[in-house]
Amino acid sequence: MQKVWIYLENGTFLEANSFGAKGTAVGEIVFNTSLTGYQEIITDPSYAGQFVTFTMPEIGNVGVNKDDMESKTAYCKGVLVRNYHHEYSNYRAEGDLCALLKEHNVLGIKDIDTRYITKMLRDEGAMMMIASTEISDKDELAKQLEKSPRIEDINYIEEVSTKETYIHKNGAWNHQKLRYNKAVMSDKKVVVIDFGVKRNILNELVEAGLEVEVVPSSFNADELIARFEAKEIGGIFLSNGPGDPLTLTKEKEQVQKLISANIPMFAICLGHQMLSIAHGFDTYKLKFGQHGGNHPVSNKGIVEITAQNHNYNVPDNIIEIADVTHMNLFDNTIEGVKYKNKDIFSVQHHPEASPGPHESKYIFKQFADIVK
Structure with a gap:
């Protein structure tokens, strides 16, 4: 199982498991409280430049399909979920979420305490973060994040x-x-x-x-x-x-x-x-x-x-x-x-x-x- 390492601008350093695309990405982390519709959220262009933390703990269980795409691709940097379900069950499903993330180069982060992250964002506010399946060193992640442009500096x-x-x-x-x-x-x-x-x-x-x-x-x-x-x-x-x-x-x-x-x-x-x-x-x-x-x-x-x-x-x-x-x-x-x-x-x-x-x-x- 591929590991992924996360560093937030407040100094928080976390390790989790990866699904979806591999690599390194920088963006702003926010949380979404919707109970359904993860595919529509992931493919909403308004999330360009952001990591989406789902407060709903079970994600992936109904798969994905072409009709629920909100745009031609997924523009978010990545998603953070508590439990990812690769096996899906829904009569409209045409594939799994992992494949969708890989196709559109979106990082998937699973087996992470999304309640902890949500409470931190609630108390401290949305912030920049970096996630990587390639870089495990905290100091190197901090250095990469510091030199990256902030979301408000980019015209998405x-x-x-x-x-x-x-x-x-x-x-x-x-x-x-x-x-x-x-x-x-x-x-x-x-x-x-x-x-x-x-x-x-x-x-x-x-x-x-x-x-x-x-x-x-x-x-x-x-x-x-x-x-x-x-x-x-x-x-x-x-x-x-x-x-x-x-x-x-x-x-x-x-x-x-x-x-x-x-x-x-x-x-x-x-x-x-x-x-x-x-x-x-x-x-x-x-x-x-x-x-x-x-x-x-x-x-x-x-x-x-x-x-x-x-x-x-x-x-x-x-x-x-x-x-x-x-x-x-x-x-x-x-x-x-x-x-x-x-x-x-x-x-x-x-x-x-x-x-x-x-x-x-x-x-x-x-x-x-x-x-x-």
């Missing part, structure tokens, strides 16, 4: 965003018929700015009756404004994505142009943060972020259980220009806003809920109604 958007424009036509997964619905295209097209979009966000936009065109993060705002004025498109969607939104200065300038053109816009997660920054309100980093599928959010007194995956948040003083529509009941942070006198709104949580609860899906229909 350039890695995860599409390089070519494409049309997405699949609707939401139909669990009764075991296939994706083919939604009827509307006469209004929306353009999705891909900062690391999840496939199920695109599915829900189609399911709401919209025609979906996905463009790279290096988009040209003037071209989109011209298409909106020519009535070729009816709205813009800003997607989720990885990293520190304050590093995206070029993207911010383009989003500011879209705002000035009064184009209807909807945004999730990183896109939600980008709208805040483009309006002149900088984001801030949370201590250990919100990662999981059980976070209660208040929507004007109605409680929704939501899926979350973010390390950054919009500031409280955004109320100067926006009405708060959603609040996180765990820590009272802002979860959603509607900008005053504009058809622009956004949420921090993931209403596409893959994995997670489905009670926030109505937001996609609200956007479709504005566009139409």
